[in-house]
Amino acid sequence: GFDVAVEVPVRARLFAVSESEFVLAMVVHHISGDGFSMGPLTRDVMVAYEARSRGEVPGWAPLAVQYADYALWQREVLGSEDDAASLISRQVEFWSRALAGLPDQLDLPADRPRPAVASNRGADHSFVVGADVHAGLNDVARESNSSLFMVVHAALAVLLARLSGTSDIAIGTPVAGRGEQVLDDVIGMFVNTLVLRTEVEGAARFVDLLASVREADLQAFGHADVPFERLVEVLNPERSQARNPLFQVMLVFQNMEQSVLELGDLTVAGVDAGSVSAKFDL
Known part of the structure; x- marks a missing residue:
C-alpha cells in the first residue's frame, strides 16, 4: 500500500x-x-x-504543463456547482436527466449467486474477431456515420437486453480525458468513466437502434467532465458492496499501441502480470 x-x-x-x-x-x-x-x-x-x-x-x-496546472485549469473551467450557469452544473443537470430512473442492477445469467461483498476476483476469456467481421463492422459504421465503438456498443446492448430480458441497458466506458495535445506527455490521472444508457426495443431495426446509440454516445462524450464518483454522489443510487453503482458491464477499446524498444543490445517489451481483477460483472 x-x-x-x-x-x-x-x-x-x-x-x-x-x-x-x-x-x-x-x-x-x-x-x-x-x-x-x-x-x-x-x-x-x-x-x-x-x-x-x-x-x-x-x-x-x-x-509544457504539469498535472497541477491541469487540475487548476479544470477547476477554473468547470466552475462551481453553486453557480447554475457553470459548466459543471449544466453537465450534472444533463446526467441527472439522462440517468433518471436507471435500474440499480442489470441481472445477467450467472452460474453462481452474487456475493454480499464483491471479491474483485476475475478471469479473462480471449477470442479473435475475424478480419471479415471486422471489415463488416467498419462498413456498418461508415454507412451509419458512426464510429466502430458505437456499432459494437449497439450490438452489446442488444446482447445484454436479450440475456437480461430487459430493455433499459446501461454500460460504462472510460474516456482518456486528454482533450489537449499538450497533455499527451503528462503522467497523471485524467481518465473518467461515462455511463451510456440505451433503450433496446425488441421490434426495432438495428439501424434505428444504432442511430439512437450514436446520439446518446455523442451526448455523453459531450458531457464527459463530471467525475464519475461525483456523479454517483449526485444521483445517489442504492449503494451495495456487491456491485458497481450505475452500471455493472464495461466496454473498453484498448487501442493503444504496444511498443517493443531496442536500446543497443537491450530488447525491451511488456510482460503480462497474469493477475486478473474485476470491478464489474462483465
Missing part, C-alpha cells in the same frame, strides 16, 4: 530472472497515473536507462 500524504505513490523493483534477462516491475497508484500514462512513463524510463548506461544524467525535456 501507499500513504499518498507521505510519499510519491510510485514504486519500482528490478528482478534478475537470469544473467541476461531482467524484469522491471513498477507499481503506480491510480491516483497518480492512468493507462495512457504508461506510454510516457515507459519512454522516460528508457531515456533514463540510455543516459545512465553512458554515465550521464537523463536529459528529459521539460513539460
Whole structure:
C-alpha cells in the first residue's frame, strides 16, 4: 500500500530472472497515473536507462504543463456547482436527466449467486474477431456515420437486453480525458468513466437502434467532465458492496499501441502480470 500524504505513490523493483534477462516491475497508484500514462512513463524510463548506461544524467525535456496546472485549469473551467450557469452544473443537470430512473442492477445469467461483498476476483476469456467481421463492422459504421465503438456498443446492448430480458441497458466506458495535445506527455490521472444508457426495443431495426446509440454516445462524450464518483454522489443510487453503482458491464477499446524498444543490445517489451481483477460483472 501507499500513504499518498507521505510519499510519491510510485514504486519500482528490478528482478534478475537470469544473467541476461531482467524484469522491471513498477507499481503506480491510480491516483497518480492512468493507462495512457504508461506510454510516457515507459519512454522516460528508457531515456533514463540510455543516459545512465553512458554515465550521464537523463536529459528529459521539460513539460509544457504539469498535472497541477491541469487540475487548476479544470477547476477554473468547470466552475462551481453553486453557480447554475457553470459548466459543471449544466453537465450534472444533463446526467441527472439522462440517468433518471436507471435500474440499480442489470441481472445477467450467472452460474453462481452474487456475493454480499464483491471479491474483485476475475478471469479473462480471449477470442479473435475475424478480419471479415471486422471489415463488416467498419462498413456498418461508415454507412451509419458512426464510429466502430458505437456499432459494437449497439450490438452489446442488444446482447445484454436479450440475456437480461430487459430493455433499459446501461454500460460504462472510460474516456482518456486528454482533450489537449499538450497533455499527451503528462503522467497523471485524467481518465473518467461515462455511463451510456440505451433503450433496446425488441421490434426495432438495428439501424434505428444504432442511430439512437450514436446520439446518446455523442451526448455523453459531450458531457464527459463530471467525475464519475461525483456523479454517483449526485444521483445517489442504492449503494451495495456487491456491485458497481450505475452500471455493472464495461466496454473498453484498448487501442493503444504496444511498443517493443531496442536500446543497443537491450530488447525491451511488456510482460503480462497474469493477475486478473474485476470491478464489474462483465
